Amino acid sequence: MLAQAATASHFPGNTLTGHSFAGRDRLGDLGRMPASFAPEQPHQVAFYEANQEIYAQGEEAKALYQVEYGVVRLYRLLADGRRQISAFHVAGEVFGFEADGRHHFFAEAVCGAGIRVFRQPAGEGTWRQTLSAALEALVRAQEHLLVIGRQNAAERVAAFLLDMRKRQGGERQIELPMSRTDIGDYLGLTIETVSRMLSKLKSSGIIRLTNARVVEVLDEAALEALCE
């Protein structure tokens, strides 16, 4: 089940993206977590290729995962194939905890990703750490509910860009490791709508599309105003 280190030479997606989250310079909002989760535990780092499955819905949950570099998506499917990505996870973030020992979601690497795997996190301080990470994820999910449930397409895309920006350290230059399909499935929109909204932001002078996967924020205030 664990990924064997793939051919590291063939780094999927644009290499820019592959590097953007590397180096653990950014722990996201998990500053309260130790740099290494449960450091007293022996653990392994696995490399996952772009689009490689980390775990599947229904599988037994027997480990916790921390992103070393790269990006991971968690998602769920409807019977007819409609997909909802509930979260993207970047370097430093922990995912994979489940309430009842079974995974309720799929986890896949968005781009080449290094994942630290913690089996049986039974250490004593670990409960507290896991709780902290779970609460982060909970707040994120609940805030995302507001975006999806009550904001229109333009606001969703703006919120997404600002979120990605914050998680990448607040630079003007934002890298989008994921495809438009991923963004759409995260925001509850179609790829066409995502594209249209990005074009609109661009023609409004709020952002610049260096290329399809790199966005530069020109008017931060306007972008934030969009999210109300």
Next chain:
Amino acid sequence: MLAQAATASHFPGNTLTGHSFAGRDRLGDLGRMPASFAPEQPHQVAFYEANQEIYAQGEEAKALYQVEYGVVRLYRLLADGRRQISAFHVAGEVFGFEADGRHHFFAEAVCGAGIRVFRQPAGEGTWRQTLSAALEALVRAQEHLLVIGRQNAAERVAAFLLDMRKRQGGERQIELPMSRTDIGDYLGLTIETVSRMLSKLKSSGIIRLTNARVVEVLDEAALEALCE
């Protein structure tokens, strides 16, 4: 900040609703939690009237809350007043945990509700219990993301009815303690759309509307088929 026991004679909403969740006959999905959360701790039960605030966004989080009876809504607001209810909580469920010591949401009683308040849950087994409850909430929120992000109005209402049914023990008769406005703000729809979808389910012979707040499921299979 704590609610004083309100005039218990004036039970808000229909009294039916007030009773429906009482008696702790149903713990929702928290079966793994002890009947009394952290029982070794001294704690108090507060009564909240319908629509009474339990805590507000931005407030310091200094307690955990367990619903004894009644229903609670957690929600967040946009600047222009749009509201997203991220969760309803019924008897047995725990809410109020926050990642950084501040509440990120509002909590209000939907109808008259008894809430057990746990201050400083520092007990040792408590971490594990809290984690369990937080993970429940996380799975719920993420599953709700799928409903809101990828299902249409009819599917959302059907999913809502099935969820309420499950949480009330699976009876054919479902009570809806919350207003159409609450349901709409939970499902990311307007009250008109919620009403229309309920009418459609009714005219399709899938449900019966005993009255505005009581639904009887006539064709369970059809209802489940709607959620795909």
Next chain:
DNA sequence: CGTGGGGTTGATGGAATTCAATTGCTGTGG
């Protein structure tokens, strides 16, 4: 009996989806 809030129903407009065509990018092979 009148009043008011919650709920339902109808008509209309608009935002996002769907379907379709085109462009742009990346990697491959001649």
Next chain:
DNA sequence: CCACAGCAATTGAATTCCATCAACCCCACG
């Protein structure tokens, strides 16, 4: 180096679904 294939992204036109606006109904309550 250029041509081409294949995929991702963009753009346009038509359609659909839901929100909006508005009228009305239903009851609980004074």
